[in-house]
């Protein structure tokens with residue numbers, strides 16, 4: 001079911017991705033079918049525990065690098081069906097929740113605030129870090145550490161093919 005929903009979503013990917021991801025769920029194979037091979041765009045993520053929450057910082061060694069697209073969520077390691085916890089304290093002029101109906105279409109459960117995407121078709125410099133706060137729901141760590149997935153894309157008007165370079169940041173541990 002999930003695979004069929006994703007293929008259907010891909011048809012919409014190019015036309016509707018400018019104001020947020022039309023996908024709630026992600027895997028490399030699906031992304032490659034829709035957008036071609038991943039590119040090393042230089043992004044990385046730092047997760048730091050702070051009380052009962054975590055600061056998630058999107059970074060690039062090149063502080064002038066710009067990106068447009070973002071899809072981000074926390075799962076159990078390798079998990080696909082449930083996006084855990086919630087994201088807050090981010091720049092709501094740039095980012096928003098993925099439309100919850102996309103998540104239910106993709107067979108993903110979780111709070112709306114568990115899946116974050118970009119809001120506009122603009123270039124954003126990561127600068128010295130774009131920060132998000134992630135807070136687990138009770139019980140999210142019952143099986144140990146969790147995993148943060150981040151996909152960044154750099155669609156620009158210079159790429160009218162609609163196949164923006166994209167990077168899957170290797171899964172980042174969210175320690176219990």
Ligand SMILES: *[C@@H]1O[C@H](CO)[C@@H](O)[C@H](O)[C@H]1NC(C)=O
Nearest residue numbers: 048055056057128129130131
């Ligand atoms: C982002 O988070 C890092 C790590 O907690 C912190 O050092 C930095 O000051 C934060 N940046 C902003 C703009 O809040």
Ligand SMILES: *[C@@H]1O[C@H](CO)[C@@H](O)[C@H](O)[C@H]1NC(C)=O
Nearest residue numbers: 143144145146173174175176
């Ligand atoms: C959980 O994450 C911490 C910090 O990265 C690591 O030291 C620890 O080994 C991990 N635990 C397991 C069971 O993988």
